[in-house]
Amino acid sequence: MNEAVTTGFDTFDLVAMGLKIALIVVMLLQVVPIMVWVERRGSALLQNRLGPNRIGPFGLLQSLVDAIKMMFKEDRVTGHVNPFYFRLAPLVSLIPAFMTFAAIPFASHITLGDKTVEFQIADLNVGLLYILSITSLSVYGVIMGSWASNNKYAIFGGLRSAAQMISYELSMGLSIIGLVMIVGSLKLGDIAAAQGAALFHIGPLAIPKWGIFLQPIGFLIFITCTYAETNRLPFDLPEGESEIVAGYHLEYYSMMFGAFMMAEYINMTVASALTATLYFGGWQLFPGLDLVLASAANHGLQGLAFEWTRVALEAACFTLKTAFFMWLFVWVRWTIPRFRYDQLMNLGWKVLLPLSLANIFVTGYLIYLKVL
Amino acid sequence: MIDVSPVTFTLLAGIAIGCALMVVFKKNPVSSAFSLVLLFAAFAGIYALLGAHLLAALQILVYAGAIMVLFIFVIMLLNADEPSFDMGRSHPVLRAIVGLFCLTLLGFFVWAFKKSEVSLVMPGLFSTTAVDAAGGNSKVISQLMFSKYELPFELTSILLLAGIVGAVAIAKRNLTSPKEGVK
Numbered sequence: 285m286n287e288a289v290t291t292g293f294d295t296f297d298l299v300a301m302g303l304k305i306a307l308i309v310v311m312l313l314q315v316v317p318i319m320v321w322v323e324r325r326g327s328a329l330l331q332n333r334l335g336p337n338r339i340g341p342f343g344l345l346q347s348l349v350d351a352i353k354m355m356f357k358e359d360r361v362t363g364h365v366n367p368f369y370f371r372l373a374p375l376v377s378l379i380p381a382f383m384t385f386a387a388i389p390f391a392s393h394i395t396l397g398d399k400t401v402e403f404q405i406a407d408l409n410v411g412l413l414y415i416l417s418i419t420s421l422s423v424y425g426v427i428m429g430s431w432a433s434n435n436k437y438a439i440f441g442g443l444r445s446a447a448q449m450i451s452y453e454l455s456m457g458l459s460i461i462g463l464v465m466i467v468g469s470l471k472l473g474d475i476a477a478a479q480g481a482a483l484f485h486i487g488p489l490a491i492p493k494w495g496i497f498l499q500p501i502g503f504l505i506f507i508t509c510t511y512a513e514t515n516r517l518p519f520d521l522p523e524g525e526s527e528i529v530a531g532y533h534l535e536y537y538s539m540m541f542g543a544f545m546m547a548e549y550i551n552m553t554v555a556s557a558l559t560a561t562l563y564f565g566g567w568q569l570f571p572g573l574d575l576v577l578a579s580a581a582n583h584g585l586q587g588l589a590f591e592w593t594r595v596a597l598e599a600a601c602f603t604l605k606t607a608f609f610m611w612l613f614v615w616v617r618w619t620i621p622r623f624r625y626d627q628l629m630n631l632g633w634k635v636l637l638p639l640s641l642a643n644i645f646v647t648g649y650l651i652y653l654k655v656l
Numbered sequence: 657m658i659d660v661s662p663v664t665f666t667l668l669a670g671i672a673i674g675c676a677l678m679v680v681f682k683k684n685p686v687s688s689a690f691s692l693v694l695l696f697a698a699f700a701g702i703y704a705l706l707g708a709h710l711l712a713a714l715q716i717l718v719y720a721g722a723i724m725v726l727f728i729f730v731i732m733l734l735n736a737d738e739p740s741f742d743m744g745r746s747h748p749v750l751r752a753i754v755g756l757f758c759l760t761l762l763g764f765f766v767w768a769f770k771k772s773e774v775s776l777v778m779p780g781l782f783s784t785t786a787v788d789a790a791g792g793n794s795k796v797i798s799q800l801m802f803s804k805y806e807l808p809f810e811l812t813s814i815l816l817l818a819g820i821v822g823a824v825a826i827a828k829r830n831l832t833s834p835k836e837g838v839k
Binding site (some may be wrong): 369408409410413414416417418420421423424427428431441442443444447449450453471 | 686688692693710712713714716717720721725726728729731732733743780792793794
């Protein structure tokens, strides 16, 4: 064995890695019931209703009860399906959803003794490509489920999903290139760190160099594509209740359906976290919070306590930014009606794709002029 | 120190071989296609293990994420059923000849690799340390693409463009009586 293929870990790294993975997985699992509740209460808010309000305070425990109901429902597989792939499909859509979060940093680093711990499971040097490639795999759960269901509406859902994913993946990948050109790295850690510099100052307040200020068009294209990639309204054609009943998960029930729903909500979380990381500074503190932190340091917050406070604030900022985009998902869902399929394809190929290519050229020209 | 590489490699290689066999032996075309996707994923894992992270990501993004989706799309659209892929059993002598040929080929490869003593570390410009020092795989590849290998790179893109134009031409020719609004 040689240097190239030998990867060594010591105990400290292993424990830190295990804790980080456990934290991410538990958080992603916990996000699902909360998000379902937010969606139901949010839709009620937008439609002047009450929403779930009987179980627990503000109906908070409704999701828990629903989850118990799903788990204890009879897990029957009907005769006309392909049982192996039918059971495999929910897992295939759930696993990529969990995998994508590995490359997203949720705080900067902390130095403990002589070790530096990054608050990110893996800072890959192809981090952005890793996320894009794993998200591109999430379509297989949908295709597999729709094909194994052996139902014509389910097949329609699967075909729609495949065409939609491929069309929007392209614009999504191209929309990020402008940002990658500015930062000069595919590492998400670098991209988040690069957004800490100040764009300009208003008095003592520094307006940071967030991606949204440098790449407004790229941001709009990217966020439109995330809605198509996560099968959320206004692009939830693979489900399309009014046309193809429930699309790809028509034949599913009990926890197998629950797994599809979990995958959708986890994909939303990852898409929100990625949007926050690329265009809103990721774990970078909100403007002004750095002043608060500095004054706390002046009043005696020093050493390890200061470092942990900084990390906690960064994680809180990241969570708040992510939470905003998740709320945006709900907000858009209950505001904009579903697109027709030809409108979806026209938007993807004739509007977003040329626009993202133009964005790359303009960004390249501005970098050449040394504006960016 | 815990060494993980040999275990991971054996696991990934096992999955890859298993999936490759499934692609050939499964009679259901969709099952074969799904096995092929898993095979690409296992390959990507092996590339990542060798330090070729960009290649691993592109393997999944392009082959598993885009090309295979279209393959499965077409198979599902054609609704190819199992009997059409069931070729029946061929003549026993023919099977024996093909089997013998494959075994000989496998033996030859094993012998050739044993003999050549291929180093796992790429020498010179593309060694892992040199690539890391230059700023990672993607940087090195893009720099080479636009300097040393610019002509082949541009020629490849022209070839792809020709392919796209050809595909559009074929699709347009088969379009009978185009209606307004229907595409």
